[in-house]
Amino acid sequence: xxxxxxxxxxxxxxxxxxxxxxxxxxxxxxxxxxxxxxxxxxxxxxxxxxxxxxxxxxxxxxxxxxxxxxxxxxxxxxxxxxxxxxxxxxxxxxxxxxxxxxxxxxxxxxxxxxxxxxxxxxxxxxxxxxxxxxxxxxxxxxxxxxxxxxxxxxxxxxxxxxxxxxxxxxxxxxxxxxxxxxxxxxxxxxxxxxxxxxxxxxxxxxxxxxxxxxxxxxxxxxxxxxxxxxxxxxxxxxxxxxxxxxxxxxxxxxxxxxxxxxxxxxxxxxxxxxxxxxxxxxxxxxxxxxxxxxxxxxxxxxxxxxxxxxxxxxxxxxxxxxxxxxxxxxxxxxxxxxxxxxxxxxxxxxxxxxxxxxxxxxxxxxxxxxxxxxxxxxxxxxxxxxxxxxxxxxxxxxxxxxxxxxxxxxxxxxxxxxxxxxxxxxxxxxxxxxxxxxxxxxxxxxxxxxxxxxxxxxxxxxxxxxxxxxxxxxxxxxxxxxxxxxxxxxxxxxxxxxxxxxxxxxxxxxxxxxxxxxxxxxxxxxxxxxxxxxxxxxxxxxxxxxxxxxxxxxxxxxxxxxxxxxxxxxxxxxxxxxxxxxxxxxxxxxxxxxxxxxxxxxxxxxxxxxxxxxxx
Amino acid sequence: xxxxxxxxxxxxxxxxxxxxxxxxxxxxxxxxxxxxxxxxxxxxxxxxxxxxxxxxxxxxxxxxxxxxxxxxxxxxxxxxxxxxxxxxxxxxxxxxxxxxxxxxxxxxxxxxxxxxxxxxxxxxxxxxxxxxxxxxxxxxxxxxxxxxxxxxxxxxxxxxxxxxxxxxxxxxxxxxxxxxxxxxxxxxxxxxxxxxxxxxxxxxxxx
Numbered sequence: 157x158x159x160x161x162x163x164x165x166x167x168x169x170x171x172x173x174x175x176x177x178x179x180x181x182x183x184x185x186x187x188x189x190x191x192x193x194x195x196x197x198x199x200x201x202x203x204x205x206x207x208x209x210x211x212x213x214x215x216x217x218x219x220x221x222x223x224x225x226x227x228x229x230x231x232x233x234x235x236x237x238x239x240x241x242x243x244x245x246x247x248x249x250x251x252x253x254x255x256x257x258x259x260x261x262x263x264x265x266x267x268x269x270x271x272x273x274x275x276x277x278x279x280x281x282x283x284x285x286x287x288x289x290x291x292x293x294x295x296x297x298x299x300x301x302x303x304x305x306x307x308x309x310x311x312x313x314x315x316x317x318x319x320x321x322x323x324x325x326x327x328x329x330x331x332x333x334x335x336x337x338x339x340x341x342x343x344x345x346x347x348x349x350x351x352x353x354x355x356x357x358x359x360x361x362x363x364x365x366x367x368x369x370x371x372x373x374x375x376x377x378x379x380x381x382x383x384x385x386x387x388x389x390x391x392x393x394x395x396x397x398x399x400x401x402x403x404x405x406x407x408x409x410x411x412x413x414x415x416x417x418x419x420x421x422x423x424x425x426x427x428x429x430x431x432x433x434x435x436x437x438x439x440x441x442x443x444x445x446x447x448x449x450x451x452x453x454x455x456x457x458x459x460x461x462x463x464x465x466x467x468x469x470x471x472x473x474x475x476x477x478x479x480x481x482x483x484x485x486x487x488x489x490x491x492x493x494x495x496x497x498x499x500x501x502x503x504x505x506x507x508x509x510x511x512x513x514x515x516x517x518x519x520x521x522x523x524x525x526x527x528x529x530x531x532x533x534x535x536x537x538x539x540x541x542x543x544x545x546x547x548x549x550x551x552x553x554x555x556x557x558x559x560x561x562x563x564x565x566x567x568x569x570x571x572x573x574x575x576x577x578x579x580x581x582x583x584x585x586x587x588x589x590x591x592x593x594x595x596x597x598x599x600x601x602x603x604x605x606x607x608x609x610x611x612x613x614x615x616x617x618x619x620x621x622x623x624x625x626x627x628x629x630x631x632x633x634x635x636x637x638x639x640x641x642x643x644x645x646x647x648x649x650x651x652x653x654x655x656x657x658x659x660x661x662x663x664x665x666x667x668x669x670x671x672x673x674x675x676x677x678x679x680x681x682x683x684x685x686x687x688x689x690x691x692x693x694x695x696x697x698x699x700x701x702x703x704x705x706x707x708x709x710x711x712x713x714x715x716x717x718x719x720x721x722x723x724x725x726x727x728x729x730x731x732x733x734x735x736x737x738x739x740x741x742x743x744x745x746x747x748x749x750x751x752x753x754x755x756x757x758x759x760x761x762x763x764x765x766x767x768x769x770x771x772x
Numbered sequence: 773x774x775x776x777x778x779x780x781x782x783x784x785x786x787x788x789x790x791x792x793x794x795x796x797x798x799x800x801x802x803x804x805x806x807x808x809x810x811x812x813x814x815x816x817x818x819x820x821x822x823x824x825x826x827x828x829x830x831x832x833x834x835x836x837x838x839x840x841x842x843x844x845x846x847x848x849x850x851x852x853x854x855x856x857x858x859x860x861x862x863x864x865x866x867x868x869x870x871x872x873x874x875x876x877x878x879x880x881x882x883x884x885x886x887x888x889x890x891x892x893x894x895x896x897x898x899x900x901x902x903x904x905x906x907x908x909x910x911x912x913x914x915x916x917x918x919x920x921x922x923x924x925x926x927x928x929x930x931x932x933x934x935x936x937x938x939x940x941x942x943x944x945x946x947x948x949x950x951x952x953x954x955x956x957x958x959x960x961x962x963x964x965x966x967x968x969x970x971x972x973x974x975x976x977x978x979x
Contacts, residue, residue, distance in 0.1 A: 364911075
């Protein structure tokens with residue numbers, strides 16, 4: 157119950173991590189099933205329809221429900237601590253964002269047991285995703301589930317933006333903000349401007365499917381290319397939404413374990429902003445073969461290649477940070493160092509794909525699959541694992557086992573490159589993506605076998621991480637405030653795990669890497685910026701959970717509003733929109749309750765704070 | 773009333789919506805939210821522009837639209853924006869009664885606008901056989917204009933609840949940001965309507 161009502165950002169971070177872990181596991185199982193199907197030619201392990209469902213759900217789950225919440229977990233766990241804040245700007249909204257995300261994800265995954273998962277690919281291209289070609293409810297689960305989950309993401313993004321703008325500790329100017337906070341800030345801004353586009357896209361698609369609208373129906377005057385534009389004007393920024401926080405993690409981990417300041421801090425900040433800006437300008441490079449014409453293709457081609465410049469700046473800054481540093485190869489740092497070459501490889505194939513004429517060759521082959529997995533798995537998941545190993549002691553008060561951490565790194569990185577490096581060649585040799593099997597003796601056989609073995613090794617690496625987490629959970633809590641001993645930022649100045657109120661006194665920030673600055677000045681702790689006083693805390697509440705349940709019910713009702721059930725009562729309540737209305741009444745009722753009954757929260761008094769200080 | 777009187781004249785600052793960190797956060801986050809809303813409507817406008825000539829042998833924009841009617845609706849909505857400005861000004865002078873009256877006028881004008889829109893849609897569907905499924909143009913029209921209408925309806929509900937809240941709790945540093953933010957919202961849907969009037973109706977008539 158405590159967990160259902162919590163508004164504490166640190167607990168919400170753990171909830172995000174658990175939910176993200178669950179969906180990541182589901183997406184991972186789907187990935188392994190895909191690779192098992194492709195282990196040999198003409199395999200009949202799964203049917204073509206199941207294969208379509210697997211690739212659709214694998215992509216959708218991993219991007220929206222797997223990595224996104226883990227990013228949000230890190231952001232929730234770390235940002236308020238790094239900027240010296242007691243909480244996020246809107247604790248209530250923070251909790252609401254989590255629950256809508258979770259119920260959206262659950263709705264999407266219900267499709268497996270309620271008559272067929274979405275099968276039109278994670279991009280849900282029309283007309284494949286129209287009722288003509290995808291007649292079961294799969295794509296409805298996709299549109300409605302993602303809509304609800306996206307709502308949660310948008311709420312989270314706005315919350316982080318407001319938190320970072322208004323709640324930084326005294327002295328922490330924007331140009332003194334830790335890099336992870338910076339990249340999360342830019343990511344949140346991108347969420348704000350990218351997600352409404354997909355919201356509209358999903359609305360249009362569900363109107364087409366459920367209300368019989370004609371947005372993408374050629375027969376009614378609609379345009380399938382319109383879907384591609386709307387999808388990618390969201391979808392391209394989305395990949396930067398995913399990767400920028402990973403850049404932030406790497407920019408924290410590498411300086412810490414090199415015992416050096418991040419090289420070129422301000423260029424890192426501006427490179428991040430530039431990447432975000434260009435990320436919005438390049439969506440049509442996903443559509444070179446759609447037939448937009450040479451002018452559009454050329455412009456989008458050049459814009460896409462430009463992104464390599466700020467990205468290159470980042471890569472060199474990380475290398476220069478390590479240059480001459482006292483590098484410690486701890487498990488978070490191994491993942492961070494492994495990140496760099498992997499990401500460079502993904503970036504290089506990105507420039508290759510950005511060349512429109514070459515893309516006509518690469519399009520829809522395994523080369524593309526290899527490229528985006530290098531970026532999203534090799535780089536992003538490495539970044540997240542690095543961040544998890546790095547901040548685990550802060551989040552849970554227990555150190556992860558270093559041996560298991562290193563073991564999991566080696567399994568992961570070797571398995572990853574085995575899986576996806578060979579796919580470049582498969583693609584160049586002409587193996588298409590999205591097909592459920594292939595003929596023997598096209599030179600695809602051995603490479604596919606290697607790829608599948610790699611996938612199993614990579615899965616083992618992730619399993620070792622899980623085992624590590626379980627083994628660690630059995631240990632007693634209470635590692636030091638600064639367990640890596642070279643912590644540079646504010647989160648390492650408070651106990652692990654932090655108390656509810658984070659900072660007994662808000663610290664005074666005197667430079668970039670606030671804690672490091674004090675260490676160099678010979679001080680043991682931060683100078684407080686305020687006298688010790690009572691701390692105001694928000695009260696826990698069940699309303700965000702109830703609101704999300706309401707949206708979930710309304711979503712199901714909307715999806716099945718045209719369904720003929722064998723049970724006449726079911727038909728009656730669904731076909732007359734009664735279920736939708738019940739759901740909306742629950743949600744709006746909770747909103748009304750929230751607005752009518754002001755909640756002033758509670759205070760932690762000074763005596764209590766001092767007592768806890770003595771205990772620690 | 774005496775305690776609330778003291779509160780409105782003595783303790784409240786000139787701009788009560790920005791008196792607390794919560795209030796400032798709310799206003800800031802609402803600006804951000806409106807940024808997202810702008811993208812949302814931008815996408816809907818783009819969809820409409822892409823599909824506005826795809827009438828699938830159904831009614832065209834030129835045949836459907838009656839400019840006098842929409843011009844009157846535009847006027848009503850623009851005036852309601854003005855009255856919400858009066859409401860915020862009354863709030864800055866700490867005149868709770870005037871604040872409530874101006875909010876009620878705003879809600880009333882919003883309801884008039886909604887009535888006009890419902891009448892318009894009803895006419896199109898029944899007299900002109902122009903429904904959601906008629907053509908790509910009709911789908912885009914109902915989605916864009918309907919989304920705006922839903923925003924107006926939400927605003928009407930929201931401000932109505934705020935009026936009730938002002939009766940119950942009076943003007944405080946907690947209620948003031950809510951009033952201010954709802955006025956921002958109201959201006960935003962008003963601006964969106966100006967675009968709809970231009971892009972959908974004027975362009976449909978002459979473009």
